[in-house]
Amino acid sequence: MTAMFPSLHPHLGLRACLLLAFGVPWNAEAKKCHAATTEQTANTVTASSEDASQPTSNVLFLAVDDMKDWVGCLGGYEGQVLTPNIDRLAKHGTLFRNAHCPSPKCAPSRAAILTGLRPSTTGLYDNGHWLLPNYPEVVTLPGHFRTAGYEVAGAGKIFHHTAGNHPPNQWDDFHPILFRNDPWFRGSKKNYPWSKSGPQPDGFPLSQVIGLGHENDWGSLNIEAAEYDDARSTQYATDFLQAEHDQPFFLACGLFRPHLPWYVPQEFFDLYPLNEIQLPPTLADDLEDLPAEALRLARDRRDDWQAIKSQKKWKQAIQAYLASISYADRQLGRVLSALKASPYAANTIVILWSDHGWHLGSKGHWHKSTLWEEATRVPLIIDAPGMKPGVCDAPVSLISIFPTLLDLCGQPIPAQLEGPTLVPLLKDPQTPWSEPAVIEFRRGNAAVRDARYRFIRYSDGSEELYDHTTDPAEWHNLADRAEAQPTKKRLSRWLPKKWADAAATKSQFDFDPETFQWTNRITGTVTSGTDTPETNP
Numbered sequence: 001m002t003a004m005f006p007s008l009h010p011h012l013g014l015r016a017c018l019l020l021a022f023g024v025p026w027n028a029e030a031k032k033c034h035a036a037t038t039e040q041t042a043n044t045v046t047a048s049s050e051d052a053s054q055p056t057s058n059v060l061f062l063a064v065d066d067m068k069d070w071v072g073c074l075g076g077y078e079g080q081v082l083t084p085n086i087d088r089l090a091k092h093g094t095l096f097r098n099a100h101c102p103s104p105k106c107a108p109s110r111a112a113i114l115t116g117l118r119p120s121t122t123g124l125y126d127n128g129h130w131l132l133p134n135y136p137e138v139v140t141l142p143g144h145f146r147t148a149g150y151e152v153a154g155a156g157k158i159f160h161h162t163a164g165n166h167p168p169n170q171w172d173d174f175h176p177i178l179f180r181n182d183p184w185f186r187g188s189k190k191n192y193p194w195s196k197s198g199p200q201p202d203g204f205p206l207s208q209v210i211g212l213g214h215e216n217d218w219g220s221l222n223i224e225a226a227e228y229d230d231a232r233s234t235q236y237a238t239d240f241l242q243a244e245h246d247q248p249f250f251l252a253c254g255l256f257r258p259h260l261p262w263y264v265p266q267e268f269f270d271l272y273p274l275n276e277i278q279l280p281p282t283l284a285d286d287l288e289d290l291p292a293e294a295l296r297l298a299r300d301r302r303d304d305w306q307a308i309k310s311q312k313k314w315k316q317a318i319q320a321y322l323a324s325i326s327y328a329d330r331q332l333g334r335v336l337s338a339l340k341a342s343p344y345a346a347n348t349i350v351i352l353w354s355d356h357g358w359h360l361g362s363k364g365h366w367h368k369s370t371l372w373e374e375a376t377r378v379p380l381i382i383d384a385p386g387m388k389p390g391v392c393d394a395p396v397s398l399i400s401i402f403p404t405l406l407d408l409c410g411q412p413i414p415a416q417l418e419g420p421t422l423v424p425l426l427k428d429p430q431t432p433w434s435e436p437a438v439i440e441f442r443r444g445n446a447a448v449r450d451a452r453y454r455f456i457r458y459s460d461g462s463e464e465l466y467d468h469t470t471d472p473a474e475w476h477n478l479a480d481r482a483e484a485q486p487t488k489k490r491l492s493r494w495l496p497k498k499w500a501d502a503a504a505t506k507s508q509f510d511f512d513p514e515t516f517q518w519t520n521r522i523t524g525t526v527t528s529g530t531d532t533p534e535t536n537p
């Protein structure tokens, strides 16, 4: 797909192309561009619903943070995880059981989902890049719906949660996470200018684990349940759904849990007795068949895990992660109940996704930021009016969310969006599907996940291959075996052909949160996050 951008760097080439597609309203011009330039793959179809009689749907866009496949309907956890609301949504909609993030870290995954462009195309590889000053002309998913005449509102974490990532020009109204009760996040005025510095919670670290840095804590705060940040984001969404709206809406609610710190009310810890906690299955010599780059990724944040293990708190940490999942599920349930009770229940597309997974000890790793199943498999559920409930095992990437929502809303899909629409799979989950999910992490490293295999190639050329029919835990790297070569060759066709240079990092810009403007320290260029999409250059 990256072949669509013959000149990936300097970014001017991409920007010019984006301007062509995004700088004009979604209309016949964009459609023409699509018809003229798209290389159709087996799964890539043009917008299938141009029927003018189709009613305009609202969109309820639900995001959770760092939630791996440990939800009831996906069965990723060895024990029992309680997610009744997610499971109910899955039964009502289409559950994608082989869905993967575009990148296993917050900012790059969300930037890819919300622009429809892969990290290898934009160079937005890590948490240290701002989207807008790098791509002033890009139309994001909320920005698109706003231009299309929707009322666009949101709360919580949709893009990355630091300052500068939810520009006012993309939202009619946005309620950010205040982080009033997560004192870890109050330290940086650059990242959280709206938040006052505060003391650590009473009794910190609540986990009682000594030596963990940064955000790595868990426990129950001495505040009312309604005072947790996610409860506030949820309240915003339920209030919105209880109000009258005279135009179609795009409502985004982004929950921060189960992202660290795992601070949730005690009742959610109580759901998971310690003697029932299951440790992730591990293999003693699991790491011995890994290349150096894989070992390096596995080692990152291992100190946290070692500290937790050595202080005999591994089960407590897993309990806290599970509690945070069930807490997020409870908040989702509140939003879904509000939708069900509203006049919008029959005419609203509901989509739920998580930005990436998490390791809790598998492959000797703690945290995200790897190209293995633990870090890339995520919940994805789409419940669209008129679609029958279903379960889909085709490999899909969240890069498809943008074109899928446009397709469901009867809008043209610009050729630049890099994922195929999933509407054929919503209509029939058994639709033949040849395109695998591609997961990228930093420049030059990517995994290709199809229905059976995971193939990884790192920037130094080293590789891994796992066969999920015999090795669901990805313990046995088959990459060097002679019989694996045809599979590797087949899957390697889907690896990015080009990797954009890394986009400018935050250090290249001065950001003023009051005016929502960035000044490029090198070029002097000023980018505004307050201009409406219509007046953006």
Ligand SMILES: [Ca+2]
Binding pocket: 065, 066, 105, 106, 259, 355, 356
């Ligand atoms: Ca995340």
